[in-house]
Each structure stands twice: as C-alpha cells, then as structure tokens.
Amino acid sequence: MFTPKRKIFLSAPHMSGNELHYIKDAFDTNWIAPLGPHVDAFEKELAAYAGVNDAAAVSSGTAAIHLALRLIDVQEGDMVFCSSLTFIASANPILYSGAVPVFIDSEPETWNMSPVALKNALLAADQEGKLPKAVIVVNLYGQSAKMDEIIALCEAFDVPVIEDAAESLGSTYKGRASGSFGKYGIYSFNGNKIITTSGGGMLISNDVEGLKQARFLATQARDQAAHYQHSQLGYNYRMSNVLAGIGRAQLQILEDRVAVKRTIFNRYEQEMAHLPGVRFMPELEHTRSNRWLTTLTLEEKEAGVSIGVLLAALAEENIEARPVWKPLHMQPLFEGAKYYSHSSNESVSEQLFKKGICLPSGTQMTIDEQMRVIDCMKQCWVKEKSISA
Numbered sequence: 001m002f003t004p005k006r007k008i009f010l011s012a013p014h015m016s017g018n019e020l021h022y023i024k025d026a027f028d029t030n031w032i033a034p035l036g037p038h039v040d041a042f043e044k045e046l047a048a049y050a051g052v053n054d055a056a057a058v059s060s061g062t063a064a065i066h067l068a069l070r071l072i073d074v075q076e077g078d079m080v081f082c083s084s085l086t087f088i089a090s091a092n093p094i095l096y097s098g099a100v101p102v103f104i105d106s107e108p109e110t111w112n113m114s115p116v117a118l119k120n121a122l123l124a125a126d127q128e129g130k131l132p133k134a135v136i137v138v139n140l141y142g143q144s145a146k147m148d149e150i151i152a153l154c155e156a157f158d159v160p161v162i163e164d165a166a167e168s169l170g171s172t173y174k175g176r177a178s179g180s181f182g183k184y185g186i187y188s189f190n191g192n193k194i195i196t197t198s199g200g201g202m203l204i205s206n207d208v209e210g211l212k213q214a215r216f217l218a219t220q221a222r223d224q225a226a227h228y229q230h231s232q233l234g235y236n237y238r239m240s241n242v243l244a245g246i247g248r249a250q251l252q253i254l255e256d257r258v259a260v261k262r263t264i265f266n267r268y269e270q271e272m273a274h275l276p277g278v279r280f281m282p283e284l285e286h287t288r289s290n291r292w293l294t295t296l297t298l299e300e301k302e303a304g305v306s307i308g309v310l311l312a313a314l315a316e317e318n319i320e321a322r323p324v325w326k327p328l329h330m331q332p333l334f335e336g337a338k339y340y341s342h343s344s345n346e347s348v349s350e351q352l353f354k355k356g357i358c359l360p361s362g363t364q365m366t367i368d369e370q371m372r373v374i375d376c377m378k379q380c381w382v383k384e385k386s387i388s389a
C-alpha cells in the first residue's frame with residue numbers, strides 16, 4: 001500500500017513538556033478564568049524578557065494591536081500608516097477602529113518598512129495638514145525593521161509607533177529586544193509562532209498607566225462599582241490563566257527555539273545558497289533575527305526554475321511551503337487605499353511577493369526531514385538542466 005510521506009509543516013507548535021506542570025497547577029487551584037496567577041506571572045516574565053516596564057496578556061496579537069490603537073485614541077476617519085508586506089492581522093484593527101489605513105512599502109535590506117517611503121508619506125500627510133495617528137511597523141519573519149530611522153522620523157513628526165513584533169519575539173536590534181522600540185509593542189502566541197499558547201498575545205510598553213487602561217478595556221471596561229456599570233466601549237480580550245501557564249513554560253525555552261530556528265536557516269543557506277537565482281532573506285547588521293521562517297527569493301530567469309514549479313514539487317512531497325505575504329495594498333479588502341512605494345519606479349513589496357517563498361522551519365523538524373526539503377528543491381534545478389540540455 002502507498003503511504004504518503006510524513007507531512008512537513010511550515011512551523012508547528014513545539015511544547016517542552018513543562019507546560020503540563022503549569023496547566024496542572026491552574027487546574028489544582030481552579031484558576032480557570034481569564035485572570036489568575038499565571039496571567040500575572042506571564043506578564044511580569046515577558047516584560048522582564050523584553051526589557052520594558054509592563055506587559056498585558058490578551059487573547060491574540062490582533063487584540064493587542066486593537067488595544068494599542070484605542071490607547072492612542074485612534075478614531076473614525078483617522079489615518080494610520082502600516083507596513084504593506086505583512087499578514088492582514090497587522091491592519092485589520094485599523095478597520096475595527098473605523099480608521100483609514102495607508103500602506104508603506106518595504107526596503108530591500110530588511111524587507112520591512114522603507115524609511116524613504118515612510119518619510120514621503122509623512123511629508124505628504126503633513127502638507128495636507130493631517131498626520132497619521134499612529135504608524136504600525138512590522139518585523140517580518142523575525143527580521144527587525146530599521147528601527148533607528150523609523151523612530152527618528154516618527155519622533156520628528158510626533159507620531160507614535162506601534163511595533164508589530166508578532167513574528168519577531170526573541171529577535172534583537174542593536175542588542176535590545178524586538179518589540180520594545182515603539183510606544184507600544186505586540187507579540188502573538190498563535191499556534192504557528194515561535195512560542196505559542198495555542199492562541200494569545202501580549203501588549204508591551206514602558207507606559208504602565210497605558211497598560212492599566214488596556215487591561216480595563218480588555219475586560220469590558222467595567223467601572224469601579226459593585227453593580228455592572230460601563231461608561232466606555234470595552235472588549236473581552238484577556239488571556240486565560242490556563243493558556244498563560246502554557247506561555248510561561250514556552251517563554252523558558254524561547255532562546256533554545258531561536259537557536260534551532262537559526263540552525264535550520266543556516267543549513268538551508270549552506271545547502272542551497274549556490275543554486276542559481278536563490279537569495280536568502282538578509283539579516284541587517286547589528287540585528288539578530290529569530291529566523292521564524294526561512295524565506296528566500298527566486299530570480300526565475302537566472303534560476304531557470306519557476307516559483308510555481310518549486311511550490312508544486314514541494315507540495316507533491318507533502319511539504320508545506322508558501323509564497324511570502326501578499327502585500328496589503330494589493331488585497332481586495334483594501335482596494336483604493338493609499339500606498340507609498342520605496343521609489344517611484346520600484347515597489348519592493350510587490351517584487352518580494354512575486355519572488356519570495358517561505359520554507360518549513362519548525363523546530364521539531366529532523367535533519368532528515370530538512371534534507372527532504374532541500375533534496376526536493378535541488379531536484380528542480382537538476383530536472384531543469386536535463387530538459388534544457
């Protein structure tokens with residue numbers, strides 16, 4: 001009988017085993033609620049890890065972004081700038097707030113927000129007399145954006161930065177934790193992220209008062225009263241004590257996971273960097289990427305192999321690989337939204353979307369499994385050579 005080869009996922013959850021200890025504690029003490037000692041402890045431990053004053057544990061990274069927009073008082077009709085090359089979750093909360101997204105292109109060295117495009121967008125907005133209420137900067141696939149340049153620009157125009165570090169927990173920029181640079185930073189613990197609580201997120205900041213308000217908004221904005229009284233719009237966004245327990249154990253092995261992700265990246269690079277047309281995602285000087293997903297671009301002409309052929313060959317082998325995120329300014333949902341490109345003749349995010357693919361990078365993947373991916377890819381070049389010979 002034909003047995004299909006074991007599926008190799010892009011990035012599967014990877015428990016350490018110690019999570020069960022925390023889950024059992026939650027059960028034993030009956031703290032089965034969106035509050036409790038694990039929630040408090042997880043917040044403290046993550047804030048300490050990121051080197052910030054405070055952290056608020058919430059139900060998702062998306063919820064954390066939404067709360068950050070509320071704290072900045074983003075309202076209907078306001079403008080919010082956002083990286084274009086990212087997952088939709090970065091920008092959906094802009095729409096939840098009734099605000100108008102404006103998308104900013106990437107630059108080639110980090111694939112993240114282009115300071116050149118951001119400057120042009122800020123200047124144009126300033127000229128029109130309406131600056132954005134916030135700038136959402138994403139650190140894609142673990143690589144930090146050019147934070148010095150971006151923060152300097154936003155400070156010059158007095159616009160707060162929300163750092164979407166959903167994919168870059170464990171990464172550093174000039175020695176400091178990714179996510180800790182904006183007025184607010186957010187992490188995600190969704191199932192595919194570098195550490196996971198199955199679902200969850202964190203809002204971090206040095207603004208302790210702001211995060212107090214975030215916790216208030218995240219628990220239906222209940223006023224101080226024995227009866228249920230509400231004078232503001234709130235949400236049900238807090239993290240469960242059971243899931244926070246999982247998060248505490250996951251945080252303890254974060255450094256190991258980063259090390260393994262980086263080893264996976266290095267092996268791909270070592271084995272495939274010589275293939276014609278292949279370029280791996282760069283790592284900006286003075287940054288350390290968690291290499292959440294190994295990504296590369298393929299110059300089809302130089303390679304003689306197309307992205308379509310490559311993805312089909314991998315799928316055939318039961319290997320999950322994907323194109324990089326489709327830029328948000330190209331999404332039907334955001335049709336008509338303003339977009340500022342890196343230069344007048346170069347839209348970097350569109351090029352990356354056309355050429356980029358993400359390879360399986362799960363920390364539980366064995367060397368044999370990774371070699372299956374590598375061999376499958378190399379075969380595409382060999383076949384191409386034999387056809388053209």
Ligand SMILES: *Cc1c(COP(=O)(O)O)cnc(C)c1O
Pocket residue numbers: 059060061062063086087089090138164166167187188189190199200201
């Ligand atoms: C995963 C992700 C999010 C959202 O996180 P959730 O916890 O799934 O809501 C936001 N931004 C980026 C870039 C992400 O990859």
